[in-house]
Amino acid sequence: MSELYKKIFDRAKELENETAEFLVDMIKTPSFSGKEKEVIEVIKKQMETVGFDEVRVDGLGNVIGRIGSGPRVIAFDAHIDTVYPGDESFWKYGPFDSKVENGMVRGRGTVDQKGGMASMVYAGRMIKEMNLNDEFTIYFTGTVMEEDCDGLCWQYIIKEEKIKPELVVITEPTNMNIYRGHRGRMEMTIEIKGLSCHGSAPERGDNAIYKMSRIALEIEKLNERLADDPFLGKGTVTVTQFFFNSPSQCAVPDMAKIQLDRRLTVNETKETSVAEVIDCAKRAGYDDVIVEVLEYAEKAYTGLVYPTEKYFPTWVLDENSDYLKGAAEAYKETLGKEAFVDKWTFSTNGVAVMGMHGIPCIGLGPGNEIYAHAPNEETPVEHLSHAAAFYAAFIAKLNKK
Numbered sequence: 001m002s003e004l005y006k007k008i009f010d011r012a013k014e015l016e017n018e019t020a021e022f023l024v025d026m027i028k029t030p031s032f033s034g035k036e037k038e039v040i041e042v043i044k045k046q047m048e049t050v051g052f053d054e055v056r057v058d059g060l061g062n063v064i065g066r067i068g069s070g071p072r073v074i075a076f077d078a079h080i081d082t083v084y085p086g087d088e089s090f091w092k093y094g095p096f097d098s099k100v101e102n103g104m105v106r107g108r109g110t111v112d113q114k115g116g117m118a119s120m121v122y123a124g125r126m127i128k129e130m131n132l133n134d135e136f137t138i139y140f141t142g143t144v145m146e147e148d149c150d151g152l153c154w155q156y157i158i159k160e161e162k163i164k165p166e167l168v169v170i171t172e173p174t175n176m177n178i179y180r181g182h183r184g185r186m187e188m189t190i191e192i193k194g195l196s197c198h199g200s201a202p203e204r205g206d207n208a209i210y211k212m213s214r215i216a217l218e219i220e221k222l223n224e225r226l227a228d229d230p231f232l233g234k235g236t237v238t239v240t241q242f243f244f245n246s247p248s249q250c251a252v253p254d255m256a257k258i259q260l261d262r263r264l265t266v267n268e269t270k271e272t273s274v275a276e277v278i279d280c281a282k283r284a285g286y287d288d289v290i291v292e293v294l295e296y297a298e299k300a301y302t303g304l305v306y307p308t309e310k311y312f313p314t315w316v317l318d319e320n321s322d323y324l325k326g327a328a329e330a331y332k333e334t335l336g337k338e339a340f341v342d343k344w345t346f347s348t349n350g351v352a353v354m355g356m357h358g359i360p361c362i363g364l365g366p367g368n369e370i371y372a373h374a375p376n377e378e379t380p381v382e383h384l385s386h387a388a389a390f391y392a393a394f395i396a397k398l399n400k401k
Helices: 003-014 016-027 037-049 110-129 152-159 208-225 270-283 322-335 350-356 381-398
Strands: 054-057 063-067 072-079 104-106 136-143 167-170 184-193 236-245 255-264 290-293 361-363 378-380
Touching: 003 016, 003 110, 003 322, 003 381, 016 037, 016 104, 016 110, 016 381, 037 054, 037 063, 037 110, 037 136, 063 110, 072 110, 072 381, 104 110, 104 381, 110 136, 110 378, 110 381, 136 152, 136 381, 152 350, 167 350, 184 208, 184 270, 184 350, 208 236, 208 255, 208 270, 236 270, 255 270, 270 290, 322 361, 322 381, 350 361, 378 381
Parallel strands: 072 136, 072 167, 167 361
Antiparallel strands: 054 063, 063 136, 104 378, 184 255, 184 290, 236 255
């Protein structure tokens, strides 16, 4: 470990308790999708306190902190909305009763993913006070509505704020490994019509539920033959909801619809996925189905509605990327061990950053993703300082320090 990277690591350890307390403050401020206003204010205040050059909130409600004003642009991202706690009887403690205990910070959002927010804000403090940055304008984004619609926030930042970095570091949980991609996803429905009649004489009608059930069984078979990729893994499809329309409980349904969750591996697209579903209907004997890719059009806490199609493309950073090599070097020099490079199981804002806009992404974040959306969510305090040290060291490495 060189002298500079040791200093970065040591400074991150000195700031570890402050980083953890900042995370506690965020956890104590619930921030479900579309209801993030109060936690955004907490983050904005903390960015200002630790000395960011500029802090502002955009029209969708994302908080954007800036350090430096160099000609190159890079960004660190953490979404700061969380899912609801679910049945609180499964929790050993109140999901928002956060505290530091036995080397862990507990509560909803510690892993997914306010821990990444805490670490990157304190990395920003170190970058500035240790003079680690010369070349970059560095943005630190606390983004909204990701749990409901991953990537929407970055669609807004790129298209409306006109911020287009050369690289985005995603701070979603990686158990302190380096990640370079994940499968994409999309949400769609398939609908078929039937003919209603009285339930006492079903032969007079055409039962839409029976028809859709045959299609659903073909969807099940489709899942088994979808493409596989040696790194990202296999594409998947599953039926998640079943809807129908009927004049009464004593009538044959005249419409049935199912909703599908489709996970996309390399070379799978919206077009190929829709075509596969239509083919399933044909295999079931029907060619009169309606397939629709769904839209997200919910209101942000600012009041803005920013609609988007629920198609979130696959992305993967090349294993020979110079960014990835630099990240691995910074990791080893700062944390004293080789980085394990892998992928997320779930989806992140990378679907918009790299999937839609081709901006390279890498990921590293505190906490283990297996605790995301689970009761008794908690993250190690040590992860917070190690992640902050890595982020600061990566900037030093990109600046050839």
